[in-house]
Amino acid sequence: MRSHFLQAARGEETARPPVWLMRQAGRYLPEYRELRADYTFREAISTPDVATEITLQPFERFGLDAVVIYSDILVALEPLGIDYHLESGVGPVIDDPIETSEAVPHHHEPVAERLDYVGELIERVSDHVGDRAATLGFAGGPFTLASYAVAGEPAKNHIPVRGFRAAHPTAFEDLLSTFADVVREYVQFQVDHGADAIQLFDTYAGLLGPEDYRDYVLPLHQEILEAVDVPTIVFVRNMGGRLPTLAESGADVVGLDWTVDMAEARETLGEQPVQGNLDPTDLLGDPEFVRRRTESVIEAAGPEGHILNLGHGVNRSTPVESVAAFVETAKSWEW
Amino acid sequence: MRSHFLQAARGEETARPPVWLMRQAGRYLPEYRELRADYTFREAISTPDVATEITLQPFERFGLDAVVIYSDILVALEPLGIDYHLESGVGPVIDDPIETSEAVPHHHEPVAERLDYVGELIERVSDHVGDRAATLGFAGGPFTLASYAVAGEPAKNHIPVRGFRAAHPTAFEDLLSTFADVVREYVQFQVDHGADAIQLFDTYAGLLGPEDYRDYVLPLHQEILEAVDVPTIVFVRNMGGRLPTLAESGADVVGLDWTVDMAEARETLGEQPVQGNLDPTDLLGDPEFVRRRTESVIEAAGPEGHILNLGHGVNRSTPVESVAAFVETAKSWEW
Numbered sequence: 001m002r003s004h005f006l007q008a009a010r011g012e013e014t015a016r017p018p019v020w021l022m023r024q025a026g027r028y029l030p031e032y033r034e035l036r037a038d039y040t041f042r043e044a045i046s047t048p049d050v051a052t053e054i055t056l057q058p059f060e061r062f063g064l065d066a067v068v069i070y071s072d073i074l075v076a077l078e079p080l081g082i083d084y085h086l087e088s089g090v091g092p093v094i095d096d097p098i099e100t101s102e103a104v105p106h107h108h109e110p111v112a113e114r115l116d117y118v119g120e121l122i123e124r125v126s127d128h129v130g131d132r133a134a135t136l137g138f139a140g141g142p143f144t145l146a147s148y149a150v151a152g153e154p155a156k157n158h159i160p161v162r163g164f165r166a167a168h169p170t171a172f173e174d175l176l177s178t179f180a181d182v183v184r185e186y187v188q189f190q191v192d193h194g195a196d197a198i199q200l201f202d203t204y205a206g207l208l209g210p211e212d213y214r215d216y217v218l219p220l221h222q223e224i225l226e227a228v229d230v231p232t233i234v235f236v237r238n239m240g241g242r243l244p245t246l247a248e249s250g251a252d253v254v255g256l257d258w259t260v261d262m263a264e265a266r267e268t269l270g271e272q273p274v275q276g277n278l279d280p281t282d283l284l285g286d287p288e289f290v291r292r293r294t295e296s297v298i299e300a301a302g303p304e305g306h307i308l309n310l311g312h313g314v315n316r317s318t319p320v321e322s323v324a325a326f327v328e329t330a331k332s333w334e335w
Numbered sequence: 336m337r338s339h340f341l342q343a344a345r346g347e348e349t350a351r352p353p354v355w356l357m358r359q360a361g362r363y364l365p366e367y368r369e370l371r372a373d374y375t376f377r378e379a380i381s382t383p384d385v386a387t388e389i390t391l392q393p394f395e396r397f398g399l400d401a402v403v404i405y406s407d408i409l410v411a412l413e414p415l416g417i418d419y420h421l422e423s424g425v426g427p428v429i430d431d432p433i434e435t436s437e438a439v440p441h442h443h444e445p446v447a448e449r450l451d452y453v454g455e456l457i458e459r460v461s462d463h464v465g466d467r468a469a470t471l472g473f474a475g476g477p478f479t480l481a482s483y484a485v486a487g488e489p490a491k492n493h494i495p496v497r498g499f500r501a502a503h504p505t506a507f508e509d510l511l512s513t514f515a516d517v518v519r520e521y522v523q524f525q526v527d528h529g530a531d532a533i534q535l536f537d538t539y540a541g542l543l544g545p546e547d548y549r550d551y552v553l554p555l556h557q558e559i560l561e562a563v564d565v566p567t568i569v570f571v572r573n574m575g576g577r578l579p580t581l582a583e584s585g586a587d588v589v590g591l592d593w594t595v596d597m598a599e600a601r602e603t604l605g606e607q608p609v610q611g612n613l614d615p616t617d618l619l620g621d622p623e624f625v626r627r628r629t630e631s632v633i634e635a636a637g638p639e640g641h642i643l644n645l646g647h648g649v650n651r652s653t654p655v656e657s658v659a660a661f662v663e664t665a666k667s668w669e670w
Contacts, residue, residue: 166620241575285501
């Protein structure tokens with residue numbers, strides 16, 4: 001239910017934890033694989049008809065409390081005129097990576113023009129689910145976008161962007177700031193079109209050392225999140241030792257990856273609402289294992305301000321029954 | 336100096352921090368690239384003549400306080416009869432990955448027979464450097480070895496081994512235990528041949544959630560490290576929120592990756608000696624940047640029980656001058 005999700009995001013007690021999964025619309029679903037056979041990934045995300053159907057697939061199947069739009073963080077490159085495509089077996093590839101200070105873009109086209117299809121998607125999804133689920137928008141964070149833009153393709157440990165930071169600190173700062181401008185406009189655009197909440201995925205920013213994270217990333221997260229009027233969630237991996245820094249982002253909800261101990265996180269963060277944090281590979285075990293592990297997370301999180309989720313996206317090899325067991329454990333829970 | 340290194344490892348004050356770099360013998364050195372042109376990687380590590388020369392290259396160039404043997408964590412697969420090779424552009428590939436419970440090996444040949452070349456390498460290196468540097472042996476940890484053995488090749492987020500854990504918990508435990516047996520014998524063998532200290536690299540074990548880490552990995556680290564009579568260092572990435580667990584391994588020195596704040600780690604760990612933790616990509620900046628960042632690490636660590644190192648291995652694209660600036664900053668330091 002939409003109301004469950006919003007209550008938990010405000011830190012209120014809920015009779016059971018609201019539940020959704022990062023990357024819930026995707027390859028592990030047979031109905032997704034079937035539909036996607038007819039479209040490229042870029043076609044699928046940019047055609048509102050198709051994207052709406054895909055977005056709703058996990059909602060129809062499992063009855064989740066939040067429906068996250070089927071899209072990609074890299075769409076934020078479009079208003080900057082940075083071209084990318086998906087290469088099978090490689091991942092996203094940027095045709096013209098940013099390798100010098102001179103290549104850093106400083107202006108972008110209006111998000112509403114370049115990403116109008118996302119606005120339409122959100123409207124359709126929100127119309128369809130109504131009060132049955134929260135409609136959840138999202139955007140990539142500045143560091144994660146920069147990591148793709150600099151490397152040109154997925155790079156182990158994101159060394160290219162980290163090297164760019166060391167070699168060209170000012171250009172690095174400019175690049176993050178450019179992305180932050182786009183993302184700020186983009187999340188506002190999503191809210192304007194009906195998103196009930198926004199998740200900011202700066203998944204890889206935790207690969208920065210603590211000083212760099214505070215200098216470069218934190219102020220931008222604050223800037224982006226402060227401007228949003230609906231509940232916000234921040235998600236960054238590898239922040240287990242820096243949870244208070246995540247909370248300083250100003251997000252309403254702090255996302256926890258699976259390497260964080262939920263009970264300890266609750267102690268560290270006090271009344272801050274949290275989201276997470278089952279190990280996504282726990283879903284590769286049998287349904288009984290999934291139930292047991294899911295119960296541990298719910299128990300450790302307690303009844304107030306907890307949105308149940310995985311600690312990272314669903315893997316494509318996940319059995320559908322495992323996802324069902326995960327969702328059912330939340331839905332049958334009673335505090 | 337050997338003495339500097341050993342003093343710091345015991346937690347004593349040193350006039351300046353001893354310094355070495357993870358993966359210090361490698362591709363960023365022109366003399367390495369030249370020598371390696373004549374040998375495959377497997378030939379280079381298993382031919383004591385060649386491996387000795389490569390091991391000593393960074394010592395001759397920079398005058399480091401510890402000389403880590405040029406080898407690979409995967410040599411520990413050899414006593415188990417698990418075959419592997421290095422594939423250009425991919426990394427280590429295991430010809431016959433462990434995908435079922437039945438495939439988990441339970442016995443190994445004597446390390447002294449299968450890895451005699453490592454013993455010879457350590458003797459030669461130790462003879463050559465004498466008291467000028469500590470001769471440092473190392474081994475991969477059980478989880479990291481298992482992650483390669485199960486996936487067959489480098490896998491994003493090490494999902495195959497994490498999935499194996501969920502699907503076959505008992506076989507997973509058996510597999511780790513088999514590797515722990517080999518590693519225990521292997522590090523003792525290295526000490527017998529003259530290693531002054533041992534580093535255990537369970538680099539990827541921090542990808543396990545806290546409960547799994549404590550259940551599966553910690554007892555094995557304790558078992559391996561307790562059996563060793565010389566100073567030991569443990570290195571696991573992504574443990575910033577779990578430093579006390581790392582200390583519980585029983586290692587004399589806790590390795591810190593670059594995402595850990597050195598001053599906070601010192602506060603958390605008390606008198607426990609530490610090693611680390613400059614961001615390896617800081618070395619992609621200019622020498623002045625390298626000096627400034629290195630000084631910050633030294634300052635934050637303080638004069639007692641600190642071995643200066645990077646927070647992960649040197650990248651192959653690192654300029655030699657950066658490594659020189661890093662080492663020189665340590666060697667000219669005066670507390």
